[in-house]
Amino acid sequence: MIIDEVKVGLLSKAPEPGAGELAAILEEASKGKGLPLEAAASLLAVSDEAMLTGLFAAAGKLKERVFGKRIVLFAPLYLSNHCTNGCTYCGFRAQNRDVSRRALTIEETIAEAKALEQMGFKRVLLVTGEDPRWGLDYIVGAVKAIYNKTGMRIVHVNAPPMDVDALRELKAAGAGVYQAFQETYHRPTYGLMHPSGRKKDFDYRLSVMDRAMEAGFGDVGIGALLGLFDYRFDALASIAHSIHLFETFGSHAHTISIPRLRPAEAGLKEAPWKITDGELKKVVTVYRLSVPSAGIVASTRESASFRSELIKIGATQLSAASKTNPGGYKGGQSLEQFSTNDHRSLQEVMASVVDDGLLPSLCTTCYRVGRTGQDFTDKATTGQMEKFCQANAVLTLKEYLLDYCVNGSKESVAKAIDEGLREVKDEGLKKALIEKLKELEAGKRDLFF
Numbered sequence: 001m002i003i004d005e006v007k008v009g010l011l012s013k014a015p016e017p018g019a020g021e022l023a024a025i026l027e028e029a030s031k032g033k034g035l036p037l038e039a040a041a042s043l044l045a046v047s048d049e050a051m052l053t054g055l056f057a058a059a060g061k062l063k064e065r066v067f068g069k070r071i072v073l074f075a076p077l078y079l080s081n082h083c084t085n086g087c088t089y090c091g092f093r094a095q096n097r098d099v100s101r102r103a104l105t106i107e108e109t110i111a112e113a114k115a116l117e118q119m120g121f122k123r124v125l126l127v128t129g130e131d132p133r134w135g136l137d138y139i140v141g142a143v144k145a146i147y148n149k150t151g152m153r154i155v156h157v158n159a160p161p162m163d164v165d166a167l168r169e170l171k172a173a174g175a176g177v178y179q180a181f182q183e184t185y186h187r188p189t190y191g192l193m194h195p196s197g198r199k200k201d202f203d204y205r206l207s208v209m210d211r212a213m214e215a216g217f218g219d220v221g222i223g224a225l226l227g228l229f230d231y232r233f234d235a236l237a238s239i240a241h242s243i244h245l246f247e248t249f250g251s252h253a254h255t256i257s258i259p260r261l262r263p264a265e266a267g268l269k270e271a272p273w274k275i276t277d278g279e280l281k282k283v284v285t286v287y288r289l290s291v292p293s294a295g296i297v298a299s300t301r302e303s304a305s306f307r308s309e310l311i312k313i314g315a316t317q318l319s320a321a322s323k324t325n326p327g328g329y330k331g332g333q334s335l336e337q338f339s340t341n342d343h344r345s346l347q348e349v350m351a352s353v354v355d356d357g358l359l360p361s362l363c364t365t366c367y368r369v370g371r372t373g374q375d376f377t378d379k380a381t382t383g384q385m386e387k388f389c390q391a392n393a394v395l396t397l398k399e400y401l402l403d404y405c406v407n408g409s410k411e412s413v414a415k416a417i418d419e420g421l422r423e424v425k426d427e428g429l430k431k432a433l434i435e436k437l438k439e440l441e442a443g444k445r446d447l448f449f
Contacts, residue, residue, distance in 0.1 A: 011041035012233040029289040040290040059285035059314040068386040070361040070393040072317040083129030085197030091264035092129045102326045113150045115329040120404035130160035143173040153364040161208035167215035176367040178212045179221035184228040185237030218373025223257030227271030250374035257297040288314030293380035300342040320349040361393035365448040394420040
């Protein structure tokens with residue numbers, strides 16, 4: 001059993017903890033080893049303002065201990081909006097017939113990736129709808145083309161569930177993280193929201209992360225589309241899913257995303273179960289405290305100001321300059337999957353992260369040196385990742401400053417580099433970092449620890 005749905009349902013109704021119980025849970029969480037589902041349920045029940053303040057502070061402190069001050073920045077690249085599923089909340093749904101559909105050619109895919117590269121991105125997340133005409137061969141071709149024809153260093157994939165052999169082929173093509181969201185873990189609601197198409201099969205989708213790990217993906221990304229059902233149930237189920245992966249394969253989910261339902265063309269305009277900003281902040285903190293090694297991903301579904309709040313209390317990854325339609329970065333007009341809320345450029349997001357006292361990062365190192373899966377989980381939970389994250393963030397910012405930074409943002413990026421270097425605690429590492437910074441200035445590129 002991947003998730004005990006009855007247990008999750010009961011725990012989602014857990015009462016608010018007392019002050020003493022909360023203190024004990026936060027003390028346990030501070031060790032950085034994660035929390036059992038029962039403790040996570042208690043944290044999700046907190047409503048007292050003073051207790052929430054302590055909860056947010058504990059999550060922010062743990063985030064910095066595990067990953068330092070770095071905030072990873074990336075962009076999605078939508079390959080195709082063709083889809084045979086009937087998801088009621090999605091603009092790509094098959095029933096949405098009076099809209100433009102598009103699947104990028106290999107040449108168009110390369111052009112989109114190059115447009116992102118020219119902004120300064122070095123990692124990209126490929127996203128596609130579910131349509132057999134644009135299946136495995138199409139996605140694998142896109143991954144290989146981006147590696148061969150652009151300067152992108154890592155390509156992640158958000159794609160429909162596949163069997164083990166197909167996932168093995170996708171991994172062999174060089175895909176880093178494999179991502180597929182369960183949308184909602186509440187089986188009856190899942191059935192209502194997915195009335196047609198292959199995605200209708202709840203269990204096949206739920207089990208895809210097991211198949212991905214069997215196929216060699218050390219890193220997988222999960223998430224629930226918050227607003228489809230009670231957020232407490234779906235948040236606890238997401239944590240339970242990650243715990244299952246850890247118990248079965250030795251590594252937690254590499255990322256847990258927190259998408260909140262947004263309006264989509266010919267899709268749901270309002271969430272069946274609305275989740276407030278305060279409740280979403282609570283979800284972020286409980287994910288951080290329960291699965292400390294996971295990257296918590298806040299997308300452009302959220303506003304700029306709210307995302308600034310989230311990265312202070314547990315979120316560690318932000319998408320930036322996002323387009324949710326195929327061809328969007330080159331000005332193409334086609335169906336969007338959903339509407340976005342934060343329309344800032346990469347440069348503007350970077351400046352905001354710096355203003356928040358944090359460190360923007362374009363790092364791609366771990367996936368390329370084998371610091372993945374169980375090794376990554378072990379290093380993160382034992383406090384060994386922070387030094388890599390801090391140093392590599394500084395190196396990627398220096399490269400960005402030298403190659404992509406435009407007037408008006410150079411001062412902010414230079415400030416972040418100086419502060420990031422100053423906060424490297426290990427003197428030997430700091431000395432090596434200074435040498436690598438000099439090598440970048442001399443013309444070398446793609447340096448990392």
